[in-house]
Amino acid sequence: MKNRIIDVQNVKITISKEESDDYICITDIAKVKSNSARAADVVRNWLRNRGTLEYLSVWEQLYNPAFKVFESEHFKKQAGLLTFTPSVSEWIEKTNAAGLYVKRGKYGGTYAHKDIAFEFASAINPVFKLFLIKEFQRLKEEENNLRQMEWNAKRFLSKNNYLIQTDAVKNYIIPHRDLKKDPQWIAYAEEADIVNVALFGFTAKAWREMNPELAKKNNVRDFATIHELTVLSNLETHNAHMIREGKNKEERFEVLKEIAEYQLNILSTAEQIKMAETCDDRTLFQPVL
Known part of the structure; x- marks a missing residue:
């Protein structure tokens, strides 16, 4: 997922999605206490603290089965010594820690799981931590609302357009078959799979x-993109029309496959053009320094 940036008391904080968890750039948080050039030193000094190491060790033991507890003890024994200046990379490498990671390049810095990032913010500035949590929660609410809207849109398109196809199957295919030898549900599944294979390349089965786990509560269409669902809607309409015309499955599949490839390409190209135009607009209105 794309990095997201929140503004906390005029400080830009980068948030990255790693698998299903949010990681927050604590190097950005450190800028509250020091300038950008010394933010890395703030993180290093925080890591020297025994209380920090205890917290990190307990977090890792709770959530990371691969964490090397024995190796972490070496760090804790050295905590407080003037010569003890561990780096985040060293901590990760020697203990196999998962709660922190270092990213290079754009949006680079030290990233921490949200549980750890909030603890870091508390050590840097407790008041800033409260505002950080508030902005983070606002971001998650926006994301949840967007996901809900997308999910509703997907289900609406999938269910309502599927009715068009199932009605065509009921009226134009089932009456011509021996229902005792060929139950209705088989005819429905076959027609659905003509569209599935034309669009996704595989059957629902x-x-x-x-x-198997996802299939307990979902189907393949729940994981389709908005572009795929848009094309799916058109395919089902086209399929229903061809059924009424009496075209056989082989003919319909070839037509649907061509339509799917063409329309997905059109939507993808349009999106790329839109993104390029957006980038051009941003470049055009960049302030001259």
Whole structure:
């Protein structure tokens, strides 16, 4: 996922998504206490503290089965010594820690799991920590609302357009079959899979077999992109129309496959053009220093 940036008391804080967890750039947080050039030193000094090492060790033992507890003890024994100046990279390498990581390049710095980042902020500035938590929660609420809207849109498109196709199957395919030998649900599944294979490249059954846990509460269409669902809507409409025309499955599949490839390419190209225009606009209005 793309990095997100929140503004906390005029300090830009970068948040990165790693798998299912949020990691916050504590180098950005450190700028509250020092300037950008010395922010890394603030993080290093924080890591020297025994209380910090105790907290990190307990967090890792709770959430990271691969954490090397024995190695972490060496760090804690040296805490407080003037010669003890550990780096985050050294801590990660020797203990196999997962709560911190170092990123290079753009948006570079030390990133910490949100639990650890809030603890770091508390050590730097307790008041700033409160504002950080408030802005972080606001961001998560916005993301949750957006996900809910997208999910509702997906389900609406999937369910309502599926009705168009199932109605066509009911009226134009099932009446011509021996329902005792060929139950209605088989006819529905076959028609759905014509569209699934044309769009996704695999059947719903194949997806369920590959994703047994997800399939308990979801289907493949729940994980489709907005572009795919838009094309899916069109494919189901086209399929229903071709069923009424009496075209066989092979003919319909070839047509649907061509439509899917063409429309996905059109939507993807349009999105790329929009992104390029947005970047050009941002460049155009950059202030001259």
